[in-house]
Amino acid sequence: MFTRTLRQFSRRGLSRWVVPMSGMALGATLLATNSSPLFSDSRKKKRIVLLDDDDDDEDEEDRKERERQEAIANKPPLSTIYSLTDFESVAKKVLPEGIWGYYSTGSDDEISLRENHYAFSRIFFRPQCLIDSSNCSLDTEILGTKLSAPFYITAFAGSPSAHPMAERGLRNAAGLENIIHLIPFQLSFPVEEYCAGLKPGQQNFYQLHFYNQKQFDEAPEFFKKLESMPNIKAVFINVDLNALGNREKDSKIRARIDSESTEALDVYAHSDVKYFSLTWDHMKQIQQMTKLPIVLKGVLNKNDVLKAAEAGLAGALISNHGGRQLDFAMPPIEILAESKQLLREKGLDKNFELFIDGGIRRGSDIIKALCLGASGVGLGRPFLYSLASYGEEGVQKAIQILKTEMIRDMKLLGVSSISELNEDMVDITSLKYKGLQTRDHLYDQNYTPMPDPPFRKE
Numbered sequence: 001m002f003t004r005t006l007r008q009f010s011r012r013g014l015s016r017w018v019v020p021m022s023g024m025a026l027g028a029t030l031l032a033t034n035s036s037p038l039f040s041d042s043r044k045k046k047r048i049v050l051l052d053d054d055d056d057d058e059d060e061e062d063r064k065e066r067e068r069q070e071a072i073a074n075k076p077p078l079s080t081i082y083s084l085t086d087f088e089s090v091a092k093k094v095l096p097e098g099i100w101g102y103y104s105t106g107s108d109d110e111i112s113l114r115e116n117h118y119a120f121s122r123i124f125f126r127p128q129c130l131i132d133s134s135n136c137s138l139d140t141e142i143l144g145t146k147l148s149a150p151f152y153i154t155a156f157a158g159s160p161s162a163h164p165m166a167e168r169g170l171r172n173a174a175g176l177e178n179i180i181h182l183i184p185f186q187l188s189f190p191v192e193e194y195c196a197g198l199k200p201g202q203q204n205f206y207q208l209h210f211y212n213q214k215q216f217d218e219a220p221e222f223f224k225k226l227e228s229m230p231n232i233k234a235v236f237i238n239v240d241l242n243a244l245g246n247r248e249k250d251s252k253i254r255a256r257i258d259s260e261s262t263e264a265l266d267v268y269a270h271s272d273v274k275y276f277s278l279t280w281d282h283m284k285q286i287q288q289m290t291k292l293p294i295v296l297k298g299v300l301n302k303n304d305v306l307k308a309a310e311a312g313l314a315g316a317l318i319s320n321h322g323g324r325q326l327d328f329a330m331p332p333i334e335i336l337a338e339s340k341q342l343l344r345e346k347g348l349d350k351n352f353e354l355f356i357d358g359g360i361r362r363g364s365d366i367i368k369a370l371c372l373g374a375s376g377v378g379l380g381r382p383f384l385y386s387l388a389s390y391g392e393e394g395v396q397k398a399i400q401i402l403k404t405e406m407i408r409d410m411k412l413l414g415v416s417s418i419s420e421l422n423e424d425m426v427d428i429t430s431l432k433y434k435g436l437q438t439r440d441h442l443y444d445q446n447y448t449p450m451p452d453p454p455f456r457k458e
């Protein structure tokens, strides 16, 4: 007998978008929802009712949501997580599709997104043998701050959609492990509250970007506020945000899923957001406004690195925003190698620090960047994924995995300290080669790929 049942679809209200530009207040006032789609059942909004003729037919989105809830219930224990990629594979299953889309997406064809990572596989090590490296340490100093390791949790928006702890989870794990968390300007709660929860002696850097002239005019006061927070030791200012990159994959997913779960992210991911075009002249003005060391975030050209050093800035973070801004921007590790050489030629490599982020997933990637001249190495998505999968504990484990990998690899390289790492320890002759490689099918067909961590019922 023909039965008619109700089936419901959702549609996201476009009017919900609010342009987030209220000048300097923005960073402090962007409040995200406390209810994480991971932990509450954030079902899609049901607005349009259509008729269907199949009683038992499960809606595609309902099926995905059911599978996701099953994945959350059967998550691999944290003890079975061995690498940062393991966190990624868990996050992909436990996050709502729209949130996974926002985090993982790059711009346009995502060439830079992928090249960021692949570039590291074109660098090989030249280890030294017969050297005692039994007391290997990762201790280091970045911009005058003593730390337990040379990598840091970089700034990213959208943590509340990963976990209700949001940036608190990142802050706490960084504090427990004595590494830097680059506090995002789009922090989901007031920076004062963030600082109040720091561990004794915990130090941070702050990421800042500008939306409009009004915000820039108010900057002296904002810097004064930052200077009054003794834990904030440097400010990283974005120079890669003249426009928002075309996050096409993310847009396509959102258009399709119509899910309420991504609404909290709308404030970060809308192409209508207008950014302010900063110039070298603005940077000069900023240098007059504050005594805090200023690092440019998002430099993508060795000549701009040189300009920044000549301008007396404290450093440059070579980054293409994790492949989310200009697609086909070069992989940061390539620019790092060129920049260090140029700075050295000009005698400007001593009081100017280089940073890098994008595509770093292993301790060995961090070591390669240090060999090529970085003093600090940032990771973004891996910490979002570890936060999404296991909260603060996951972030701490991700840090510990990187530390363990670094210590092991440094011992194998024959070095005992960060300061010993140098360019003679890496072979970069293939770094610039981006062509396709001939596949060895006979070899590949017997190669066993790494398994993902097993979900309990899988």
Ligand SMILES: Cc1cc2nc3c(=O)[nH]c(=O)nc-3n(C[C@H](O)[C@H](O)[C@H](O)COP(=O)(O)O)c2cc1C
Binding pocket: 102, 103, 104, 116, 154, 155, 156, 157, 158, 184, 185, 186, 207, 238, 297, 319, 320, 321, 322, 323, 324, 357, 358, 359, 360, 378, 379, 380, 381, 382
């Ligand atoms: C979801 C997401 C949000 C981000 N939000 C910001 C931001 O608000 N400000 C910023 O300077 N960079 C932001 N970034 C860029 C990161 O700071 C960093 O450059 C990038 O994540 C590094 O690449 P990785 O994710 O491959 O490690 C964001 C990156 C991601 C993935």
